[in-house]
Amino acid sequence: MNSLPSFSHRRGLASISSGLALFLLLVSIVSLKMTINTIPRQKIPGASVIYLPSGKYLKYITFGFPSLAADLIYLWAIQYYSTYTIVDRYQYLEHIFSVIAELDPRYQDPYEVGALIAIYEARNLELGLKILDLGLAKNPDQWIFPFQAGHYAQMAKDFDLARRYYEKTMKIPGAPDIAKRLYAAASFKVMDLETAWETWQEIYATATDPRVKEIASRHLYRVKAAMDIKILEDAIARFKQRFGRYPQELAELVKFRLLSSLPRDLDGDDYLYNPEKGEVGPPKIWWKK
Numbered sequence: 001m002n003s004l005p006s007f008s009h010r011r012g013l014a015s016i017s018s019g020l021a022l023f024l025l026l027v028s029i030v031s032l033k034m035t036i037n038t039i040p041r042q043k044i045p046g047a048s049v050i051y052l053p054s055g056k057y058l059k060y061i062t063f064g065f066p067s068l069a070a071d072l073i074y075l076w077a078i079q080y081y082s083t084y085t086i087v088d089r090y091q092y093l094e095h096i097f098s099v100i101a102e103l104d105p106r107y108q109d110p111y112e113v114g115a116l117i118a119i120y121e122a123r124n125l126e127l128g129l130k131i132l133d134l135g136l137a138k139n140p141d142q143w144i145f146p147f148q149a150g151h152y153a154q155m156a157k158d159f160d161l162a163r164r165y166y167e168k169t170m171k172i173p174g175a176p177d178i179a180k181r182l183y184a185a186a187s188f189k190v191m192d193l194e195t196a197w198e199t200w201q202e203i204y205a206t207a208t209d210p211r212v213k214e215i216a217s218r219h220l221y222r223v224k225a226a227m228d229i230k231i232l233e234d235a236i237a238r239f240k241q242r243f244g245r246y247p248q249e250l251a252e253l254v255k256f257r258l259l260s261s262l263p264r265d266l267d268g269d270d271y272l273y274n275p276e277k278g279e280v281g282p283p284k285i286w287w288k289k
Contacts, residue, residue: 070104077110081117090122094130101134111135111145115152125156136168143172147179154182159189181215188223193230197223221266222286228263232271232280235259246278 097114118128136145150165163186169179184199204216235258250273253259272281
C-alpha cells in the first residue's frame with residue numbers, strides 16, 4: 001500500500017502552488033500593462049485606463065491575490081497621474097480608484113490619494129468627496145474619511161457640508177476631539193447659533209485640557225455676542241420703524257418696552273453702540289479675549 005504524502009511534502013506542494021499563482025498574477029498584470037502601452041495615447045486619450053476592467057471582474061483573474069493586484073494598480077496609477085502630458089487623465093480617475101477599492105476595500109491610501117488628485121490636481125471637489133465617501137462606505141469604522149471630507153468642504157467655504165461631515169466623524173469611535181470643535185465652528189459659520197452654543201458648552205464642560213477650555217470659552221463669548229447682537233439689532237430696527245430714528249442709547253429699547261432688559265456679554269459688560277448708524281458691537285475681540 002502507498003503511504004500518504006508527508007506533511008512537509010504537502011506543504012512544499014502548497015508553497016509551489018502559491019508561488020505559481022503569484023507568478024501567473026504578475027504575468028497577467030505585466031501583459032496587460034504591455035498591451036496597453038502599445039496603444040498610442042495621442043490617438044486614444046486615456047487608453048491606459050479604458051481597458052482596465054472593473055474591480056468586481058478583475059478579482060477573478062488575480063488568482064486569490066486581490067490585495068497584491070490593488071497594490072500594483074495603485075502604483076501604476078500614481079505614475080499615470082504624474083504623467084502631465086496626458087491631458088485627459090482625470091477623465092477616468094473615479095474608475096481607476098474604484099477598481100482599487102473593489103480589489104482591496106480596506107486599503108486606505110488610495111482613497112486619500114485619489115481625493116487629493118481630484119481636488120488639487122483635477123480641481124474637482126465633488127469627485128474628491130465622492131472618493132472619500134466610497135472610502136467611508138467600504139470602511140464605516142474609519143473616521144479619517146469624513147474628517148478629511150469636512151476639511152476639504154471647509155476649505156471650499158461650504159460650511160454646511162463641512163459640518164455634516166464633521167458630525168459623521170464625531171459618531172465614529174476613536175474620532176479625535178477636534179472634530180467636535182470643528183463641528184461647532186462650522187455651525188457658527190452657517191449661523192446655527194443655538195447648535196454652536198450648545199456644542200461649545202459641552203466642549204467646555206467636558207474638556208480636561210486647559211487650552212481646550214480656553215478655546216471653548218472664547219468661542220462661547222463669540223456665539224453669545226452674535227446672539228445678543230441679533231436681538232439688539234432686531235429691537236433697534238423696530239424702534240426705527242416706530243420713531244423714524246435710531247435710539248440715542250440702548251436703554252431706550254427697554255424704556256419703550258421693545259426689550260425687557262439689555263443683554264450683556266459673557267463677562268457682564270455692555271455692548272458697544274453707535275447711535276448715528278444704529279450699529280452694535282461686542283466690547284472685546286473674541287479671539288483676543
